Amino acid sequence: MQGAPWANSAHSYAGWVPNVGSHLSFSLIGEAKGPDSTSFSQKYDGRIARMVAVMQHRETDDFLLPPRIMRLILPDIAQHWLLVGTTVPVHAATDLADDGEESRPGTLDDQGMLHGVIHSVPYQPRTIERILQEWGLAEIGSLLRSAYSRLLRSRPLSDRELDALVSELARAVRWRTPHSRSIRFALMRTGELRLWYDDPLPKDGREARMQRTMARQAYFFMKDMVHHHTHHDASSDQITPLVQVNAADPTRRSAGERKWRRETAWSLSRTVETLMRTKVLDDKRQALGILAYADAFQKTLFGHARDHDDPRRFVRGETVYGYDFSHIRESLKVQIERKQVRRTHVTAMLVAALASSIAAMSMLSSLVSTRNNAGRVSSGENFVPIPLSIPDPVLAVPAAYPLGVVGIVFVFVLLISAIVTDDGARLLQKGPRRSAQTLRGITLSVTRTLGFGARFAHSLLILCYASSAFAISYAAVSVPEVIVDLLAR
């Protein structure tokens, strides 16, 4: 069905690609996604349309060991994903009919929908087939890069060449990567995404499970390519759900149309509430950001649904009522303000404590020095000076390596920033914190084995970290003497 190509599929899904502007830019799909992505996008000259293609090498990083080691153990964690689509005219949900009125088609947007196919190329364990598959993937990458280089040389592809490129990519996928799996997609500018298979959901439970997994991964791939991850980690973009909509049956389609909107709104709202409950200031700021997305979703997609008799048309949302996010936003702002005031106070206290310690040491040093000098003058050789006991290595090492002192001071500043930002772990390390995950996993497993509860697990984890911090501090104090002794032998 033109304008709603998923409407005849008995196995389709709906989800939202988060955006606050409600006008996704299809030309930015796949842009600035790093060296593992190759993308190309160009407008047609003779008609109002755009062609978009992106290929990305994706690697699952859901294990304690880093991917560079995991790929040696489980090479199937890496797949190639390819998206090829062209824009088509579609009606946008404007001018909605009132109760009792017939649904209206809305305003026609000439490039309102990106329509195409997402292919996933699995790992091929047999060597010959793998070489052929990699050859095919290299050919696809080469097609995209050469088209892009023509754009850079101001020699864009003609409309006929663009159509030929779409066909060539489809041919390369079909013949060079015969084991790839495909799912069709339609992405509206509002962020509404439809994914569907041509065949109905298989009866075989294993095959059905795999198709659902593939659909969800295609959704994550699409979100990763389309939007910039502002309020969450790029690889954790699973705040909004993909909901199965049984499009072939009008009654279930109607329920599905309401369901995916409701579940998206609930999911956003739930994430905001979860982040609000944490004590971390940064989480509260993220909650404020996600609230902006929830507001945008509510304004653009929550107030209406597609007509179940004709999915190209829209009707007002009947059974869903909107959220009033203004109160949550006000509450969040107050929480953030309180936290900020407290944080400023703690920072000021820390700086004051540091400055006072340095001043106290200087004053003590000068008092001892003055007293000793005065004593020597008045009492002569009988005078016993007060020694300022500082171990020799503590003075000798910094004196020998002043640049090392600069490094140590730098680390101290890092440590203080980790404390005062209340979420220093994220400042210090952006990737997955594997050592923290390992320690957390061990303490939880031990607790479960012993049959204890969360308080025990929490105390055990704190004890582990506190004892580690103590051991490291002790090592830092004693290490100069140990090294000097070792080298002296």
Next chain:
Amino acid sequence: MAELLSTLTIALLLVALAFCVAALIRVINGGVAETDAMLRGGVGIGALARGDIPRQPSGASLIVREGMRARVEADGTVEVIETRTIARDAL
């Protein structure tokens, strides 16, 4: 030489200390509630290593993320395996 080694070792230990203290603060801020959510959610060393944290019900406060393994089997069919772990934002 001894002084240089001492300085480098101290610098490394201080970096380790910075990470350790930051992680400790993160755990304290998360509170017992966060640990409880993970305990109830089936998080353990085995599940984290294998990447098979159980799927969480919709009301769960533990945020997990999903990945995928996919390979072509000897008979030409494709095997797709779901993987799940704790979201990076959560830990």
